[in-house]
Amino acid sequence: MSEQRTSPVSSPLPADLAARLKRDDAGLVAAVVQQHDTNEVLMVGWMDDEALSRTLTTGRVTFWSRSRQEYWRKGDTSGHVQWVKSVDLDCDGDALLVRVDQVGAACHTGTRTCFDGRRLDAVVGDAS
Numbered sequence: 001m002s003e004q005r006t007s008p009v010s011s012p013l014p015a016d017l018a019a020r021l022k023r024d025d026a027g028l029v030a031a032v033v034q035q036h037d038t039n040e041v042l043m044v045g046w047m048d049d050e051a052l053s054r055t056l057t058t059g060r061v062t063f064w065s066r067s068r069q070e071y072w073r074k075g076d077t078s079g080h081v082q083w084v085k086s087v088d089l090d091c092d093g094d095a096l097l098v099r100v101d102q103v104g105a106a107c108h109t110g111t112r113t114c115f116d117g118r119r120l121d122a123v124v125g126d127a128s
Contacts, residue, residue, distance in 0.1 A: 012053040021049070022094040028064060029096055033106065036085035036099040042106035043114040045074075047096065052087075059084050061098055080104035 011018040023029055028046040035042055045063035047055065051071055054062035061074045061082040075081030082100040089096055107114040 011049040013049050020093045031096040033098045
């Protein structure tokens with residue numbers, strides 16, 4: 001059963017934090033998930049105010065699934081839990097950096113990260 005997302009008007013977040021968030025038209029903020037001790041980027045998910053509140057208050061990462069239109073807590077069905085180590089808001093308020101201790105695969109395909117084996121050809125720049 002789908003849950004309804006909380007609108008920013010009735011946000012479960014502290015008012016100062018809710019005011020700093022810049023959400024997209026669907027009320028979501030991108031959440032980049034990174035392994036806390038290796039800095040490995042694991043995945044990107046989406047959070048609304050309720051998902052962020054759950055993440056900040058439970059020690060486990062919760063996302064809003066755009067495809068299923070429901071909340072999902074990483075690891076509840078797979079066992080691949082993300083334990084929260086820190087959460088940072090970027091300077092524009094439109095992205096989160098969630099540092100975690102990842103248990104098992106982060107990607108739904110079973111790979112460690114959602115970026116494994118998916119490198120694109122790009123011209124490499126040089127600062128010199």
